[in-house]
Amino acid sequence: MEACDPVNEARRAEFRRVDGAVYDVAVIGAGVSGARIFHQLCGMGYRVLLLDRGDFASGTSQASGMMIWGGLLYLKDLDFPTVGKLCRARDEWIDRVPEKVRAAGLLYLQGKKETRNRHLVQTGMWLYWLMGSLKRRFPGGGVGAEGLDFLKDGKGGGFSFEEAVLKESDCRFVLDWILPFATGESAALNHCEAHEMVFDHSRKLWRLDLRARLHGHESTVRTRFIVNAAGVWTDEVNDLLGVDSPYRHELSKGVYLSIRKPQTLDDILIFDTGKDGDTFTVAPWGPVALCGPTETRVTCLRDGFRPEAQDVRSLLRLCRENLKDRLGPEDIVSLRCGVRPLAVKRGFSKVVHPLELSRRHLVHHDSSRKVISVYGGKLTSCGLMAEEVRKLISSSIERRGDGVAKSMGVPPEEHFPGLGSSVPGAEWCRDHERCLTLEDYLRRRTNIAQWIPRGGLGRHSENTDTIRSIARVFSPDDAAAETALASYQKSVCMRHDAVLAEV
Structure with missing residues (x-):
């Protein structure tokens, strides 16, 4: 048969x-x-x-920091139209799709050695708030790090303000725009x-x-x-x-690592690195904290999609400079690596740091x-x-009338070992969300691969049998499921284990 x-x-x-x-x-x-x-x-x-x-x-x-920023980045260039436009776009996301996007507090912390003039920073924060039509939380100055017992001493003189974050994940944010009209x-x-x-x-x-x-x-x-x-x-x-x-595009490689979320981490923390105008963020996301990102110019796409040991070392160094715990490779839950496309004119030929590009x-x-x-x-x-x-x-094709979005219903939820929250069932995702492979499910239909160490396998591969049963959902027989499981295990070894072994 x-x-x-x-x-x-x-x-x-x-x-x-x-x-x-x-x-x-x-x-x-x-x-x-x-x-x-x-x-x-x-x-x-x-x-x-x-x-x-x-x-x-x-x-x-699939490799973002989950942030919906306004136009703060453009304030330093006095690009006020772009600042206003992006602030309005951010606020529209919060108002229109509160099930996907929520307002979130941020705390910008400077060390004892300030690399930016605090009065200019405070003025910029006020101006940013005004250009956002006063919709977000009033920015506060002189904010300390009280209650954040996981930070190193000397982190103070901060500023609080408000942006927005994705509630579930960047992959779900994308998927939710597709499925109703698929x-x-x-x-x-x-x-x-x-x-x-x-x-x-x-x-x-x-x-x-x-x-x-x-x-x-x-x-x-x-x-x-x-x-x-x-x-x-x-x-x-x-x-x-x-x-x-x-x-055309210039390319910038960005890497995040995730660690277990400190218990008192509620707001997103931004640290001034004092280098190239860059910052380092520690952001709560479910049971983990996203730490990063790196910003590295790449000229070859193939080089951009795999985190390297030097990326991880750089992020661990920043963690150790700002967090009390001396984190090592063994503390990393997952790695996120993506390549950002930065738009430039075709004749652009300068070699610049990615942060200098819009x-x-x-x-x-x-x-x-x-x-x-x-x-x-x-x-x-x-x-x-x-x-x-x-x-x-x-301007070229006359619209046919309003399209009708299909309601996707509520998926049955299942438990995965080590997760404090449930996840949509694998069969539902296969039958209703065009989920075709084991990785599609673990990495993009759920957050299993990002919230459980080693792509969901567990630090000691203790979840192998659970993932084997999920593989059967996407396979015609047990032999194909074993092949899919072996392929996934190999990819985890290459993209996670091998990288951390070199750190």
């Missing part, structure tokens, strides 16, 4: 559903930018196809590549030949527009599309080839970027 393979059957049905379809827009890249653009266009009634070679949010969007006239395909993209100049249509990377199913679709939201791969995709853009987004419209490319951006501004794209699409 042939083994039951629900993942493969669902993929076959999905590729049959889209085969031969003509879409208004195909969005390439399902990170936070692509997901928000997809949601915005679907909500306007457009027929949209979302594609990603990996899982949803499997690139830069069925019906629109579609969202993860682990899917467009292996050939051809523009028909006479019909003004793109032909996309699609292939499921895990199961091999194929389909052909056509689309009137392509939105290239591939993040750090935007330049590469534009080369394939034949688009000559005036912009996090602003840029949008390029190639009207002759019907391609819109988006560059840069951040969690805060993804809605602003999506609105710019929507306006460009609306």
Whole structure:
């Protein structure tokens, strides 16, 4: 009897559903930018196809610090319009989606040796609060570190203010924009590549030949527009599309490490490193604290997606400078590593520290080839970027009316060893959230791989049997489940164990 393979059957049905379809827009890249653009266009009634070679949010969007910043970064350059725009965007997230985003307190701490003039910092905080329309908590000065017994002595003279954070995770934030419109006239395909993209100049249509990377199913679709939201791969995709853009990306590698959250850590702490204008944050996230990030310029994408021992050593040094406990590799729960795309003009040739480059987004419209490319951006501004794209699409394609979002229901919850909170069940995620692999589930549908040491396996692999049972949910038989488990164990050894062994 042939083994039951629900993942493969669902993929076959999905590729049959889209085969031969003509879409208004195909969005390439399902990170936070692509997901928000997809949601915005679907909500306007457009027929949209979302594609990603990996899982949803499997690139830069899975390696954030969970922060929804206003425009504080741009205050030092006196870029007041950008400051105001990003503050309004931050506040809109808090007001519109309180189930996803909440206000959070921050405490900026200087050491005994102040590297920034405290009076200028205080004035800047007040100005920032005013430009945010007085909506956030009034910034306080002269704040000490009382009650934070895990900090080293001498951390005082701080300033308190308020920003926003994601409630659950960056991956969930992305996924929640995709799933309500992933069925019906629109579609969202993860682990899917467009292996050939051809523009028909006479019909003004793109032909996309699609292939499921895990199961091999194929389909052909056509689309009137392509939105290239591939993040750090935007330049590469534009080369394939034949688009000559005036912009490109510089790349910055960012690494966080997580440790067990100190009991009295409630607000996000920001420490002045005194180097390159950089800061070091310690932010509570569930049972862990995210410490980081690093900022390292990279010229090769392959070099950017794996944390190196030197990244970990740098972060541990900052932890030891600011926290009482002398943390070592054995105290690290997980590592997060991503590559930030920083938008620059194509002719930009300076070699500068990534912090000197803007996090602003840029949008390029190639009207002759019907391609819109988006560059840069951040969690805060993804809605602003999506609105710019929507306006460009609306100028060429008449909207069809309001789209209808599907309610996803409430998933059954399960317990995972070592977690104080429950997680959505693996079968639910497989059947309702396009969760295709063991890693999709542990890393992006849940926070198991980030909150339990060694990708959920446990410090001594004590959770192996539990993860084996989860692997069976995504596999046609026990042999395939064992192969999936072995592959996941190998990836944990490479991305976690091997790195820490070199520290």
